[in-house]
Amino acid sequence: QVQLQESGPGLVKPSETLSLTCTVSGDSVGSSSYYWGWIRQPPGKGLEWIGSVYYTGTTFYNPSLKTRVIVSVDTSKNHFSLMLMSVTAADTAVYFCAREYSSTRGFDLWGRGTLVTVSS
Amino acid sequence: SYVLTQPPSVSVAPGQTARISCGGNNIGSESVHWYQQKPGQAPVLVVYDNSDRPSGIPERFSGSNSENTATLTISRVEAGDEADYYCQLWDSSSDHWVFGGGTKLTVL
Numbered sequence: 660q661v662q663l664q665e666s667g668p669g670l671v672k673p674s675e676t677l678s679l680t681c682t683v684s685g686d687s688v689g690s691s692s693y694y695w696g697w698i699r700q701p702p703g704k705g706l707e708w709i710g711s712v713y714y715t716g717t718t719f720y721n722p723s724l725k726t727r728v729i730v731s732v733d734t735s736k737n738h739f740s741l742m743l744m745s746v747t748a749a750d751t752a753v754y755f756c757a758r759e760y761s762s763t764r765g766f767d768l769w770g771r772g773t774l775v776t777v778s779s
Numbered sequence: 780s781y782v783l784t785q786p787p788s789v790s791v792a793p794g795q796t797a798r799i800s801c802g803g804n805n806i807g808s809e810s811v812h813w814y815q816q817k818p819g820q821a822p823v824l825v826v827y828d829n830s831d832r833p834s835g836i837p838e839r840f841s842g843s844n845s846e847n848t849a850t851l852t853i854s855r856v857e858a859g860d861e862a863d864y865y866c867q868l869w870d871s872s873s874d875h876w877v878f879g880g881g882t883k884l885t886v887l
Contacts, residue, residue, distance in 0.1 A: 696876075698822075705865065705878060705879075705880050705881040706814075706816075706822065706865055706867075706878045706881070707878065708875065708876035708877070708878060711876075719874050719875060720875070721875055721876075722780065722873060722875060755821055755822070760827075762810060762869035762871070763810040763827070763828045764812070764827045764828060765812030765814075765824050765827045765867060766812075766814075766822075766824060766867075767824050767827070767833060769821040769822055769823070770821065771820075771821055772821050
């Protein structure tokens, strides 16, 4: 059974960097079949895609966030990561990691999500 | 940037059919996916590539896509279908995923 689990600090100070890791079990981030992505959801609001990474390190980012985001993959640890820099209160959200099958199949498996609050 | 427009809310009585729309410019030429999200939970893919269902999703969930509107149809609605529903597609012109704003389905 494939599972994804987000981990990282639940509280980040304004102007600092938000860092999260998604650990994958039951599958390999080194698989050529998938991309691995991050999606967030501010409290009471909709879903926003942040970015996705392939096992080769190829990345795609949301144009509205790309100047502040780095998504990376570590096949030796079977996890992928998110860094969001210069955060503000507007970055407070539940952050989900997910497995992206393809552009014609969407995100077929999601982690449970982790709430990150930006506050001093 | 591609914009997907969903109605904020849809209400339906149990046993009836719910239809949730997702509007976009020439969306009928795109591959659209639908997610169900219940409070406090992660989204679940219920329809992919306009009309295909992942394993384990009831046949009551179906999708269609034509011209400028994609539609998620839920037949014989149950109380357990009450949730937020999001449409999504890959914008190949700028290489990024786009989500609709979401629709809250209320079962009366």
